[in-house]
Amino acid sequence: MCDDHTPVEIGWVFKPTGETSVQYAIEALSSIDGSPISPLQNLAILQNFAIVGQCQGFDISWSRRCVQTLLCSPRFVPRKLQRDSQFFIGKQPHPTCSLTVAYVDIHSCSGIDLARAGMGLKAYFLPQVRSRVTGIPVMDILTSTINDLGMSVPWSKATSYFSTLPAEFDIQPVIAAVDCVRDVDNRFKVYVRTQATHLSALCDMLTLGGQLEGPAVDATLAKLREVWRALFGPISDETPVKHKESNTGPTGFLFYYEMAIGSSSPIPKIYIPAARFLDNDAHVAQVMSRFVGSSYCDDVRSLL
Numbered sequence: 176m177c178d179d180h181t182p183v184e185i186g187w188v189f190k191p192t193g194e195t196s197v198q199y200a201i202e203a204l205s206s207i208d209g210s211p212i213s214p215l216q217n218l219a220i221l222q223n224f225a226i227v228g229q230c231q232g233f234d235i236s237w238s239r240r241c242v243q244t245l246l247c248s249p250r251f252v253p254r255k256l257q258r259d260s261q262f263f264i265g266k267q268p269h270p271t272c273s274l275t276v277a278y279v280d281i282h283s284c285s286g287i288d289l290a291r292a293g294m295g296l297k298a299y300f301l302p303q304v305r306s307r308v309t310g311i312p313v314m315d316i317l318t319s320t321i322n323d324l325g326m327s328v329p330w331s332k333a334t335s336y337f338s339t340l341p342a343e344f345d346i347q348p349v350i351a352a353v354d355c356v357r358d359v360d361n362r363f364k365v366y367v368r369t370q371a372t373h374l375s376a377l378c379d380m381l382t383l384g385g386q387l388e389g390p391a392v393d394a395t396l397a398k399l400r401e402v403w404r405a406l407f408g409p410i411s412d413e414t415p416v417k418h419k420e421s422n423t424g425p426t427g428f429l430f431y432y433e434m435a436i437g438s439s440s441p442i443p444k445i446y447i448p449a450a451r452f453l454d455n456d457a458h459v460a461q462v463m464s465r466f467v468g469s470s471y472c473d474d475v476r477s478l479l
Contacts, residue, residue, distance in 0.1 A: 189467035202263035265297035
Protein backbone atom coordinates (compact mmCIF):
# COMPACT_ATOMS: atom_id res chain seq x y z
CA MET A 176 0.00 0.00 0.00
CA CYS A 177 2.62 2.56 1.05
CA ASP A 178 5.55 4.05 -0.84
CA ASP A 179 7.93 1.83 1.12
CA HIS A 180 5.79 -1.28 0.45
CA THR A 181 4.59 -1.61 4.05
CA PRO A 182 0.91 -2.13 4.99
CA VAL A 183 0.71 0.69 7.60
CA GLU A 184 0.98 4.46 7.26
CA ILE A 185 0.83 6.87 10.21
CA GLY A 186 0.26 10.62 10.15
CA TRP A 187 0.39 13.26 12.88
CA VAL A 188 -2.19 16.05 12.87
CA PHE A 189 -1.24 19.36 14.51
CA LYS A 190 -4.07 21.85 15.03
CA PRO A 191 -3.73 25.62 15.53
CA THR A 192 -5.19 25.11 19.01
CA GLY A 193 -2.17 23.03 20.01
CA GLU A 194 -4.10 19.75 19.96
CA THR A 195 -2.48 16.78 18.26
CA SER A 196 -3.88 13.49 17.05
CA VAL A 197 -2.79 10.46 15.08
CA GLN A 198 -4.46 9.14 11.96
CA TYR A 199 -3.39 6.06 10.12
CA ALA A 200 -4.18 3.68 7.31
CA ILE A 201 -3.79 -0.09 7.22
CA GLU A 202 -3.94 -2.67 4.48
CA ALA A 203 -5.19 -6.05 5.67
CA LEU A 204 -3.08 -8.88 4.24
CA SER A 205 -3.59 -12.61 4.10
CA SER A 206 -2.01 -14.45 7.03
CA ILE A 207 -1.25 -17.30 4.62
CA ASP A 208 0.88 -15.64 1.93
CA GLY A 209 0.85 -11.90 2.67
CA SER A 210 -1.20 -11.03 -0.40
CA PRO A 211 -4.00 -8.42 -0.26
CA ILE A 212 -7.33 -9.80 0.94
CA SER A 213 -10.44 -9.46 -1.20
CA PRO A 214 -12.53 -6.26 -1.34
CA LEU A 215 -15.47 -8.07 0.30
CA GLN A 216 -13.26 -9.10 3.21
CA ASN A 217 -12.23 -5.48 3.61
CA LEU A 218 -15.87 -4.41 3.76
CA ALA A 219 -16.46 -7.03 6.45
CA ILE A 220 -13.52 -5.63 8.44
CA LEU A 221 -15.00 -2.13 8.21
CA GLN A 222 -18.33 -3.42 9.51
CA ASN A 223 -16.68 -5.21 12.42
CA PHE A 224 -14.61 -2.14 13.29
CA ALA A 225 -17.83 -0.12 13.43
CA ILE A 226 -19.56 -2.68 15.66
CA VAL A 227 -16.66 -2.89 18.11
CA GLY A 228 -16.24 0.88 18.12
CA GLN A 229 -19.99 1.58 18.37
CA CYS A 230 -19.74 4.11 15.54
CA GLN A 231 -22.90 6.18 15.21
CA GLY A 232 -24.03 6.95 11.67
CA PHE A 233 -21.77 4.27 10.18
CA ASP A 234 -22.68 3.58 6.56
CA ILE A 235 -20.72 1.86 3.79
CA SER A 236 -23.12 2.44 0.91
CA TRP A 237 -20.52 4.46 -0.99
CA SER A 238 -17.82 1.95 -0.14
CA ARG A 239 -19.91 -0.86 -1.61
CA ARG A 240 -20.50 1.19 -4.75
CA CYS A 241 -16.79 1.88 -5.08
CA VAL A 242 -15.96 -1.81 -4.69
CA GLN A 243 -18.34 -2.56 -7.56
CA THR A 244 -17.15 0.20 -9.90
CA LEU A 245 -13.49 0.91 -9.01
CA LEU A 246 -12.10 -2.49 -8.11
CA CYS A 247 -11.79 -5.86 -9.77
CA SER A 248 -13.15 -9.09 -8.30
CA PRO A 249 -10.28 -11.45 -7.38
CA ARG A 250 -11.63 -14.15 -9.69
CA PHE A 251 -11.02 -11.87 -12.69
CA VAL A 252 -7.55 -10.68 -11.63
CA PRO A 253 -4.71 -12.41 -13.53
CA ARG A 254 -1.96 -14.01 -11.49
CA LYS A 255 0.58 -11.28 -12.28
CA LEU A 256 -1.69 -8.66 -10.64
CA GLN A 257 -2.91 -10.66 -7.64
CA ARG A 258 -0.43 -9.07 -5.25
CA ASP A 259 -1.30 -5.52 -6.31
CA SER A 260 -3.19 -3.48 -3.71
CA GLN A 261 -6.79 -2.46 -4.40
CA PHE A 262 -8.27 -1.47 -1.02
CA PHE A 263 -7.07 -0.18 2.34
CA ILE A 264 -8.71 1.26 5.44
CA GLY A 265 -8.08 4.57 7.17
CA LYS A 266 -8.81 5.89 10.65
CA GLN A 267 -8.97 9.49 11.74
CA PRO A 268 -10.34 11.48 14.70
CA HIS A 269 -14.12 11.43 14.69
CA PRO A 270 -16.52 12.45 17.49
CA THR A 271 -19.00 9.58 17.03
CA CYS A 272 -16.70 6.57 17.12
CA SER A 273 -14.24 5.19 19.68
CA LEU A 274 -11.98 2.60 18.14
CA THR A 275 -8.28 2.04 17.76
CA VAL A 276 -7.47 -1.34 16.29
CA ALA A 277 -4.06 -2.77 17.07
CA TYR A 278 -4.69 -6.31 15.88
CA VAL A 279 -6.75 -7.73 13.05
CA ASP A 280 -7.61 -11.40 12.60
CA ILE A 281 -8.02 -11.80 8.84
CA HIS A 282 -10.01 -15.00 9.14
CA SER A 283 -12.67 -13.66 11.52
CA CYS A 284 -12.35 -10.04 10.31
CA SER A 285 -12.49 -8.81 13.88
CA GLY A 286 -10.79 -5.94 15.66
CA ILE A 287 -9.61 -5.59 19.23
CA ASP A 288 -10.36 -2.28 20.92
CA LEU A 289 -7.26 -1.11 22.78
CA ALA A 290 -8.41 2.29 22.39
CA ARG A 291 -8.64 5.95 22.78
CA ALA A 292 -11.89 7.68 21.94
CA GLY A 293 -12.75 9.46 18.75
CA MET A 294 -11.88 7.52 15.60
CA GLY A 295 -13.65 7.54 12.23
CA LEU A 296 -13.38 5.09 9.36
CA LYS A 297 -12.46 5.68 5.72
CA ALA A 298 -12.12 3.40 2.72
CA TYR A 299 -9.42 3.88 0.09
CA PHE A 300 -9.52 2.38 -3.40
CA LEU A 301 -6.79 1.89 -5.99
CA PRO A 302 -8.43 1.46 -9.43
CA GLN A 303 -5.23 0.53 -11.30
CA VAL A 304 -5.96 -3.21 -11.30
CA ARG A 305 -9.43 -2.68 -12.78
CA SER A 306 -7.93 -0.34 -15.36
CA ARG A 307 -5.33 -2.89 -16.45
CA VAL A 308 -7.86 -5.72 -16.61
CA THR A 309 -10.53 -3.75 -18.52
CA GLY A 310 -8.30 -1.43 -20.56
CA ILE A 311 -10.31 1.59 -19.35
CA PRO A 312 -8.17 4.56 -18.15
CA VAL A 313 -8.24 5.20 -14.41
CA MET A 314 -9.51 8.74 -14.95
CA ASP A 315 -12.51 7.42 -16.91
CA ILE A 316 -13.26 4.80 -14.26
CA LEU A 317 -13.24 7.45 -11.53
CA THR A 318 -15.30 9.92 -13.55
CA SER A 319 -18.05 7.34 -14.16
CA THR A 320 -18.29 6.55 -10.43
CA ILE A 321 -18.22 10.20 -9.35
CA ASN A 322 -20.93 11.12 -11.85
CA ASP A 323 -23.12 8.23 -10.67
CA LEU A 324 -22.78 9.46 -7.08
CA GLY A 325 -24.01 12.93 -8.07
CA MET A 326 -20.81 15.01 -8.06
CA SER A 327 -20.27 15.63 -11.76
CA VAL A 328 -20.25 19.43 -11.35
CA PRO A 329 -17.24 19.79 -9.00
CA TRP A 330 -15.35 16.94 -10.68
CA SER A 331 -15.80 18.42 -14.15
CA LYS A 332 -14.09 21.58 -12.93
CA ALA A 333 -11.06 19.50 -11.98
CA THR A 334 -10.95 17.36 -15.14
CA SER A 335 -11.47 20.37 -17.41
CA TYR A 336 -8.50 22.03 -15.74
CA PHE A 337 -6.35 18.88 -15.98
CA SER A 338 -6.96 18.78 -19.72
CA THR A 339 -5.25 22.18 -20.11
CA LEU A 340 -1.99 21.18 -18.41
CA PRO A 341 1.22 20.41 -20.31
CA ALA A 342 1.97 16.74 -20.96
CA GLU A 343 5.14 16.93 -18.85
CA PHE A 344 3.03 17.54 -15.74
CA ASP A 345 1.88 13.91 -16.20
CA ILE A 346 -1.35 14.07 -14.17
CA GLN A 347 -2.14 10.59 -12.84
CA PRO A 348 -5.07 9.73 -10.53
CA VAL A 349 -3.87 7.12 -8.05
CA ILE A 350 -6.38 6.72 -5.18
CA ALA A 351 -10.04 7.38 -4.40
CA ALA A 352 -11.37 7.60 -0.84
CA VAL A 353 -14.74 7.89 0.90
CA ASP A 354 -15.88 8.18 4.50
CA CYS A 355 -17.99 5.49 6.12
CA VAL A 356 -20.97 7.74 6.73
CA ARG A 357 -24.33 8.33 5.05
CA ASP A 358 -24.44 9.84 1.58
CA VAL A 359 -25.43 13.37 2.61
CA ASP A 360 -22.44 13.63 4.98
CA ASN A 361 -19.94 11.84 2.78
CA ARG A 362 -16.96 13.10 0.83
CA PHE A 363 -15.32 11.66 -2.26
CA LYS A 364 -11.60 12.33 -2.60
CA VAL A 365 -9.45 11.76 -5.65
CA TYR A 366 -5.69 11.67 -5.08
CA VAL A 367 -3.73 12.87 -8.10
CA ARG A 368 0.03 12.73 -8.65
CA THR A 369 1.86 15.26 -10.82
CA GLN A 370 5.46 15.42 -12.00
CA ALA A 371 5.44 19.22 -11.82
CA THR A 372 7.86 20.26 -9.08
CA HIS A 373 7.99 24.06 -9.34
CA LEU A 374 5.96 26.19 -6.96
CA SER A 375 4.07 28.23 -9.56
CA ALA A 376 2.62 25.06 -11.13
CA LEU A 377 1.68 23.62 -7.74
CA CYS A 378 -0.08 26.84 -6.73
CA ASP A 379 -1.94 26.78 -10.04
CA MET A 380 -3.08 23.20 -9.38
CA LEU A 381 -4.16 24.17 -5.88
CA THR A 382 -6.51 26.81 -7.33
CA LEU A 383 -7.52 24.88 -10.47
CA GLY A 384 -6.01 27.57 -12.63
CA GLY A 385 -7.60 30.41 -10.68
CA GLN A 386 -11.11 28.91 -10.49
CA LEU A 387 -10.81 28.82 -6.69
CA GLU A 388 -10.30 32.23 -5.14
CA GLY A 389 -10.99 34.28 -2.04
CA PRO A 390 -9.36 35.15 1.30
CA ALA A 391 -9.05 31.51 2.42
CA VAL A 392 -7.33 30.58 -0.85
CA ASP A 393 -4.96 33.55 -0.59
CA ALA A 394 -4.06 32.59 2.99
CA THR A 395 -3.41 29.00 1.93
CA LEU A 396 -1.12 30.05 -0.92
CA ALA A 397 0.78 32.39 1.41
CA LYS A 398 1.33 29.58 3.89
CA LEU A 399 2.43 27.20 1.13
CA ARG A 400 5.00 29.74 -0.08
CA GLU A 401 6.25 30.21 3.47
CA VAL A 402 6.70 26.47 4.00
CA TRP A 403 8.27 26.09 0.53
CA ARG A 404 10.89 28.76 1.17
CA ALA A 405 11.70 27.28 4.57
CA LEU A 406 12.21 23.82 3.09
CA PHE A 407 13.89 24.58 -0.24
CA GLY A 408 15.43 28.02 0.26
CA PRO A 409 14.95 31.34 -1.60
CA ILE A 410 14.45 29.90 -5.09
CA SER A 411 12.26 31.23 -7.88
CA ASP A 412 8.66 30.02 -8.16
CA GLU A 413 9.61 28.72 -11.62
CA THR A 414 12.59 26.67 -10.39
CA PRO A 415 11.82 22.93 -10.15
CA VAL A 416 13.01 21.18 -6.99
CA LYS A 417 14.89 17.96 -7.65
CA HIS A 418 14.47 14.59 -5.99
CA LYS A 419 17.41 13.42 -3.94
CA GLU A 420 19.57 10.79 -5.64
CA SER A 421 18.63 8.09 -3.12
CA ASN A 422 14.90 8.40 -3.78
CA THR A 423 13.50 5.08 -5.00
CA GLY A 424 9.81 5.72 -4.41
CA PRO A 425 7.17 7.68 -6.33
CA THR A 426 8.22 11.02 -7.76
CA GLY A 427 6.44 14.35 -8.01
CA PHE A 428 3.79 15.82 -5.71
CA LEU A 429 0.44 14.50 -4.55
CA PHE A 430 -2.84 16.43 -4.40
CA TYR A 431 -6.32 15.41 -3.46
CA TYR A 432 -9.55 17.00 -4.60
CA GLU A 433 -12.48 16.56 -2.21
CA MET A 434 -16.11 16.67 -3.34
CA ALA A 435 -19.50 16.29 -1.71
CA ILE A 436 -23.08 16.11 -2.95
CA GLY A 437 -24.28 19.66 -3.57
CA SER A 438 -20.80 21.21 -3.74
CA SER A 439 -19.98 23.35 -6.75
CA SER A 440 -16.18 23.11 -6.56
CA PRO A 441 -13.67 20.58 -5.26
CA ILE A 442 -11.57 21.37 -2.20
CA PRO A 443 -7.87 20.70 -2.81
CA LYS A 444 -4.99 19.70 -0.55
CA ILE A 445 -1.31 19.34 -1.43
CA TYR A 446 1.14 16.87 0.12
CA ILE A 447 4.82 17.87 0.21
CA PRO A 448 6.98 14.70 0.29
CA ALA A 449 9.95 16.49 1.88
CA ALA A 450 11.84 13.25 2.56
CA ARG A 451 11.98 12.54 -1.18
CA PHE A 452 13.64 15.87 -1.94
CA LEU A 453 15.77 16.63 1.13
CA ASP A 454 18.58 14.51 2.58
CA ASN A 455 18.61 16.20 5.97
CA ASP A 456 15.76 14.92 8.17
CA ALA A 457 16.80 17.29 10.95
CA HIS A 458 16.23 20.26 8.63
CA VAL A 459 12.71 19.02 7.85
CA ALA A 460 11.96 18.57 11.58
CA GLN A 461 13.28 22.05 12.39
CA VAL A 462 11.14 23.61 9.68
CA MET A 463 8.06 21.78 10.98
CA SER A 464 8.79 23.03 14.50
CA ARG A 465 8.36 26.59 13.24
CA PHE A 466 4.87 25.79 12.02
CA VAL A 467 3.45 23.30 14.51
CA GLY A 468 5.19 24.13 17.78
CA SER A 469 8.67 24.23 19.23
CA SER A 470 8.40 20.74 20.74
CA TYR A 471 8.17 18.97 17.36
CA CYS A 472 11.87 18.09 17.18
CA ASP A 473 11.82 16.76 20.75
CA ASP A 474 8.70 14.74 19.98
CA VAL A 475 10.40 13.20 16.93
CA ARG A 476 13.51 12.34 18.94
CA SER A 477 11.39 10.65 21.61
CA LEU A 478 10.07 8.25 18.98
CA LEU A 479 13.49 7.28 17.59
